[in-house]
Amino acid sequence: MNKDRYQVLVSGKEIAIKQEPDKTLLENLEDNKVEIHSHCREGFCGTCRTRLISGEVDYIIDPLAYIDDDEILPCCCKAVSDITIEIN
Amino acid sequence: MKYTTFSPVNNDALTEPMFFGNPVNVARYDQQKHAIFEKLIEKQISFFWRPEEVDVSKDRLDFQQLSDSEKHIFISNLKYQTLLDSVQGRSPNIAFLPIISIPELETWVETWSFFETIHSRSYTHILRNLFTDPSEIFSDIVDNQHIKKRAEDISQYYDDLIFYTQIWQTHGLGEHTIQGETYNITMRELKKKLYLCMNSVNALEAIRFYVSFACTFAFAERELMEGNSKIIRLIARDENLHLTSTQHILNLWAKGKDDPEMAEIAEECKEEAAQIFMSAVEQEKQWAHYLFERGSMIGLNQDILCQYVEFIANHRMSAIGLGQPFEVTSNPLPWMNNYLHSDNVQVAPQESEISSYLVGQIDSEVNADDFGDFDL
Numbered sequence: 144m145n146k147d148r149y150q151v152l153v154s155g156k157e158i159a160i161k162q163e164p165d166k167t168l169l170e171n172l173e174d175n176k177v178e179i180h181s182h183c184r185e186g187f188c189g190t191c192r193t194r195l196i197s198g199e200v201d202y203i204i205d206p207l208a209y210i211d212d213d214e215i216l217p218c219c220c221k222a223v224s225d226i227t228i229e230i231n
Numbered sequence: 232m233k234y235t236t237f238s239p240v241n242n243d244a245l246t247e248p249m250f251f252g253n254p255v256n257v258a259r260y261d262q263q264k265h266a267i268f269e270k271l272i273e274k275q276i277s278f279f280w281r282p283e284e285v286d287v288s289k290d291r292l293d294f295q296q297l298s299d300s301e302k303h304i305f306i307s308n309l310k311y312q313t314l315l316d317s318v319q320g321r322s323p324n325i326a327f328l329p330i331i332s333i334p335e336l337e338t339w340v341e342t343w344s345f346f347e348t349i350h351s352r353s354y355t356h357i358l359r360n361l362f363t364d365p366s367e368i369f370s371d372i373v374d375n376q377h378i379k380k381r382a383e384d385i386s387q388y389y390d391d392l393i394f395y396t397q398i399w400q401t402h403g404l405g406e407h408t409i410q411g412e413t414y415n416i417t418m419r420e421l422k423k424k425l426y427l428c429m430n431s432v433n434a435l436e437a438i439r440f441y442v443s444f445a446c447t448f449a450f451a452e453r454e455l456m457e458g459n460s461k462i463i464r465l466i467a468r469d470e471n472l473h474l475t476s477t478q479h480i481l482n483l484w485a486k487g488k489d490d491p492e493m494a495e496i497a498e499e500c501k502e503e504a505a506q507i508f509m510s511a512v513e514q515e516k517q518w519a520h521y522l523f524e525r526g527s528m529i530g531l532n533q534d535i536l537c538q539y540v541e542f543i544a545n546h547r548m549s550a551i552g553l554g555q556p557f558e559v560t561s562n563p564l565p566w567m568n569n570y571l572h573s574d575n576v577q578v579a580p581q582e583s584e585i586s587s588y589l590v591g592q593i594d595s596e597v598n599a600d601d602f603g604d605f606d607l
Contacts (some may be wrong), residue, residue, distance in 0.1 A: 149311060180546065180562055182571035187274055188471035189478065189550060192572075207270055209478040231549055 149198075152227040153177055162221055168200060169217035179217065179230050186219035193217050198226030234329050234400050245332050248490035249480065250425055251418065252332030259334055265489075267479050268335040275342050275472055280465050282353035287360045287458030294361050295457065300526030305456065307522055308443035310372050313354045314465075315381055315439060319347040319432075319473075322389045326428060328360040330396055330421075339476060346469050353462045361456075377521045377600075384514060385439075388507075392424040409514050419492070426484070426496050430504040430551075433477035437547035440470055442515050442536055446522065448570040449531045460570070474547070478503035481551045505553045508544065515540045538563040 149167045155174065160171040168189055172179050182190040189208030195215045204219040215228070238256045245264050247253055263269050297305065324344045331337045339416070358365035372378055398407055399416050406415050444467055451460035451512035484493035497504075519536040527533070549555050 155467060178561060183468065183471055183573040185573050187475055187573075188571075189475060190471075190546060191548065194545075205270070207267070207274060207472075208475045209482050211482075231546065231555075 145228065149222045150225040151175075151195075151222065152225075154230060160222065164221075165203075166221065167203065167218055168215075168220050172217060176216055177230070181218055181230075184218045186216050191216055191218045192229070194229040196227040196229060198208065198222065198228075199224045213225060232400060232404065236430075240276075240587065247332040247484070248493070249333055249336050250327070250330045250493075251422060251492070254287055254329075255334050255337050256331060257334070258338065258347075260338070263335045264333050265335065265479075265483065268333075268339040268476070271472060271476050271479075272335070272339050272342050275339075275346060276470070278346075278465075278469060278472070280349070282349070282356035282462060285353075285356075285458055285461045285465075287357055288457045289463070290357070290458045290460050292359055293450075293465070297455070298526070298528075300523075301450075303525050304446050304522045304528055305450070305459075306368060307377075308446050309358065310368060310375065310378055311381065311518065312374050312440065312443050313351065314378055315385070315435065316347045316350040316354070318385055318389070319435070320344055320351050322386070323432070326389050326393050326396070329400065330425070343473050343476065346473075350466050351467070352468065357459050357462060359385070377518070381439075381514060381518070384510070385431070385435060387423075388428040392421075392428040395421055395424050400498055418495055419496075420491060422490075423496055423500065424494065425501055427503060427507065429477060430507045431511075433474065433481060434508045434547075436470055436474040436477055438515055438540060438543050439510055440467070441543050442519050442522070442540060444570075445536055445539055445564055445567060446528070446531060448567055449528060449569065451531055452566060464570055467571055471571070478550050485552060503553075505548070505556075508548055508553060509556070512544045535563050539567070 149160055149162055151158050151168075151172070153161055156177075158172075158177070160168075162171070167184075169179065169181055169184065169202065175198045179193070180190055182188045183200045184191075186206040187208055188204075189210065192208070192210055193212050193216075194213055196213075199222075200215050200220040201223045202216075202220045205218045206219055208216060210216055217228075235254055240253050242253045242256075244257075244259075245262060249265065252287065259380050260269055294302070294305070317578070321338045321344065322578045327340050328337060331340065355365070359369055362368065395414070395416065398409065398414055399421055406413060408414075440586070444463060447456070447460050447463045450456040474544065476482070481497070483489045485497040487494040518535045519533050519540070523533040524534075538559050539562075542559040542562055545555040545557050545559065
């Protein structure tokens, strides 16, 4: 399972990301021109809150902002499997 | 119930609700009922800054160059922010501390309020630089109709909660007549006041600052009033953290992870909570209208600012389960994000002109060419 290329299905559009160790999911999405709103980019403001429909992510920084059980903060996590997400 | 500064009850703080349980006695942080507040305290302390660290002297020259309508926009926003932080520097302490029951939340509220006082001090720092005597600006905050109206809306929920808490603490539950008025004090009513107050504070932290932030950063985009912008970036970073705390409190209640009665109240008062948010949005739009009534500024106008308020409100409202009532889907002011990005916030006296200055950074990459002009 531990590979570095993942499929990300975001709002019906499928993109391939190369998960470099120090790149966050947010940066990957931005590189792929996905419009996503962000402020602090270190997990405390919650602006980039995104729904994780399937798959798994790992947190690089402990998120402080409020997120629901099915939500993730792309600014401080990275994908560890193929994922399906929905941006608010 | 009479307030006591050190409750003799040997209670277990881990079983207390956030509010209206036993008063906090021992300030201990080795264990927490809601660990998030301890983490927020740590984060907020790590953000510590002082307004004097930011050099605002160039702003005085910039200010002279602004048109009259731009001066009106700049000064009015500072007045409004001064009002907001005057309220926030004291009210969470006065309203929440007497009814909080867990030490980590108590200390979070104190830390939060303390940072609001740093914000207030920074407005004085900015204004003292622009005007030899800023008294006129400060006194207009109490006289200006547009600001006064906002002050009433912001303070009413706090005042209401504080007053009911005072009656409860001095007279206990039941019906009491005070100066000819009868009040029925029940725990349910107190908790309802608390819930509405928390929603009003959440709306304040969520959107009320953003019209002013947008104007400040629009000036900075034109390389004007940059000292001010640096201070506002630090303030924006703090406000984002404060917002996180009120979102946590509201969600802990709504999801039944704290006081079960608060979960019922959250359900019962959902409409009212949404209304508080919607009227804050409306007031911010009116504020944008007032700012631009004497003319606009480059890069911003009333329409775009109103759309931005709606955009931000959508995000902030969905975070507390109130849906996304507005139609704006993409960010009308995308450059704002660059100013709200926490990594771009760096302040030290020696780097007032370079916003990307990093302490202790060394370029350790050395190429053979670098020694090209070396002779031995």
